[in-house]
Each structure stands twice: as C-alpha cells, then as structure tokens.
Amino acid sequence: MADNCICGTGLPGMATPSDCVSLFGTGKKFHFALLVNSGNIRQRILIEDAKASGYFESRINDAEYKDRIVPTPNFDDYTWTQADPENQTLSSGSIKKLRDGRVTVTVSFPDQGATFYGQLKKAECPRIGVMIVDKSGNLIGDASEAYGIDGVLKFMPVDKGSLSVKFQAATDSTVSMVMLTFMLEDTFDLGKIGYIEADDMQDNLLEIDGNIGAQGIVVGTPTTTGAIVDLGLIYGTGNTAPAFEGVELADAEVVEISPTPGSDILTSITESTVIPGRYTLVFSSQTSGDVLELRVTKNGFDVAPVKILIP
Amino acid sequence: MSEKRYFREEHFKAFGSVDEVKEAYKGQDAELIERAVKFWKSVNPKPPKNTEQKEEK
Numbered sequence: 001m002a003d004n005c006i007c008g009t010g011l012p013g014m015a016t017p018s019d020c021v022s023l024f025g026t027g028k029k030f031h032f033a034l035l036v037n038s039g040n041i042r043q044r045i046l047i048e049d050a051k052a053s054g055y056f057e058s059r060i061n062d063a064e065y066k067d068r069i070v071p072t073p074n075f076d077d078y079t080w081t082q083a084d085p086e087n088q089t090l091s092s093g094s095i096k097k098l099r100d101g102r103v104t105v106t107v108s109f110p111d112q113g114a115t116f117y118g119q120l121k122k123a124e125c126p127r128i129g130v131m132i133v134d135k136s137g138n139l140i141g142d143a144s145e146a147y148g149i150d151g152v153l154k155f156m157p158v159d160k161g162s163l164s165v166k167f168q169a170a171t172d173s174t175v176s177m178v179m180l181t182f183m184l185e186d187t188f189d190l191g192k193i194g195y196i197e198a199d200d201m202q203d204n205l206l207e208i209d210g211n212i213g214a215q216g217i218v219v220g221t222p223t224t225t226g227a228i229v230d231l232g233l234i235y236g237t238g239n240t241a242p243a244f245e246g247v248e249l250a251d252a253e254v255v256e257i258s259p260t261p262g263s264d265i266l267t268s269i270t271e272s273t274v275i276p277g278r279y280t281l282v283f284s285s286q287t288s289g290d291v292l293e294l295r296v297t298k299n300g301f302d303v304a305p306v307k308i309l310i311p
Numbered sequence: 312m313s314e315k316r317y318f319r320e321e322h323f324k325a326f327g328s329v330d331e332v333k334e335a336y337k338g339q340d341a342e343l344i345e346r347a348v349k350f351w352k353s354v355n356p357k358p359p360k361n362t363e364q365k366e367e368k
Binding site: 225267268285 | 316
C-alpha cells in the first residue's frame, strides 16, 4: 500500500459525484489465477474482451494452464477487514503512522468436503492473484491500468504464504464446510481497486463454474499397443467416483514421455458401453519399458495426466 | 462422421490392409476389432473396378 507521502502535489479533489457513487457489493465468488502469466506479466483481463460472450469460459479452459482463470464455487460469510494502521507513539504523545493496516479476506464454502479442501490447499504454494465477483456479478480487481481502449483489470496480489484453508467436518452444530483466509500483498494500493460492471459483460459470472478435477487409473496390464483406463471425477465417496464420460479422440492424446518424448501416438479411444468412464486406448506400437502419458483436455474438466508403463 | 470421433483417420489411412488393422488391434475384444476394420474400410475405399477390362474379356 502507498504508505509514503508524496510531496508537492497538494491535495486532490475530495468531492464525490452528487447523484451516485459506483460501489461494488459483498463478495460471492473468487476468480483466482497465477499472479504472473505465461508471458511473464501480471495476470490480467482485457476489459473489451471481458464484455464478449464466452470470454470467461475460454479463459477457464485456456490451453496454456498458466493463463487460466480458476473460479471457486459461490461462498458465504464474506469478510474484508483492514487492520488498523501500525503507529509509533513518541515521548511527546504524538502518534506517527508507520504503515497502513493489511487487508484480510475470509470466506466459507458451505456444503463442501475434504476433496474441495484438498483442491484449495493447492493454492497455498504458488504466487496467485484474485478477483472478486460480488453479489451482483460485478468483477472486482486492480484497476490501476483500467482506462482507455486497452484498459485491463488485473488480479489483486495475494500475499504469498498468507492463504490458509480449514476443513470443518459436519458436527452436531455445524454443517460440513471449508473456510479460506488470505491477505492482500502490502504493496497493493487499495485506492486502485475498481470493477467491471456485470451489465457490461455478457457472461454471468455468478453462474460460471470452474473446472471439475478428474483423474484416471490404468486397469489391468497394458500391451505394447494398448491400455484400458478408468477415468473418474475426483469427487466421490472414497471407494466410488463419478465416471468421467464422453471423452473422444479430439479430447485425448497419448504421448511418450520416457525415454524419448514424442508427439501424439493415439490411434483410437473408445468408451465401454458397459462400464461408464472405462476407455480402451489403442496406440502405435511401443517398446517395453516406455512410459506414456494419457492427457485429456475437455472444457469443464481439469484432468490429471495418467501414466502408462509399457511392460 | 461418428466413428471419426474415436478413431484417428490418419492412422487408419496408413494401415495397408485389414490384416494390419487386426495386428494393431490384436488382443482387443472382437467388437472393437470389427469397428476398427469397418472404419478402415470407410477411409480406404476400394478403387472402382476397371469396367473396360471386364468388357474386353
């Protein structure tokens, strides 16, 4: 935050518009992203692009995962707390401000369980940024470069290491829920917060969900030309997972990752008509000891690669 | 169109015969082999018969 004094500029105008001041409302959903994108610049949204229908879905499913936007489910119990400034009291009794208080955001995701807790925990390590969708669907972020035809809304930097997640299992007095807390970086200027109005965007951000995690496992022993893989969502009871159905050739590739990384070798992928989510892969003939990887890319899903070891 | 969603056309065009398809699908269940052979035939249509030669005979 801007703790330093800037001299020689006088005081800025402090009147506010007499008819209406644009204010955003309480938060309902986060859009997270890695703070720096694949081009090594601060993650951002070009405001003109954000107005187009389908823009957010394309960013959620961006082929470059470092550029993806990751929306959370809608949350509850939203708090935004800026701590009191830290001061030094001099012997005369005069109080001098040392630095502005930090912002801490807390929310809870009701009716969420251990799997979602595990997914959120993965946000603890990387340096991430956040935008907040308010209850009206406005998108709130760093508007320091929001003006002009090339205006962008940037993700507000989350203080690395401040993000923490807690899992509250259901008890006699509480429902199962996941709680999330993080702080914004102290260098972030709160005076630069701005937003894109919901009415300016064709996508309804409150209705857009993020991708659902999915994973797979090799069934039986692969051959040099094929393997059987079960794909399922990460959510389930522990011994059962909802099947991940409907994967087609365009969604999948099989590549050798060891010893000679190569391009796609998949000849066909066919789903069982008996067991949902079970796929037969046939690929170009491989050599014993090769390690292959099945990669599935499908809008709405975030699928962990499946390793296939050729016996 | 529908089988193209599951079988890669380029790979099947590269198979020179039904036997090569069967070799690639060796160990798979009979229904899948049948589908693969059918798909191979759809992307490798037989050349039209030379009717002139027939007439000469």
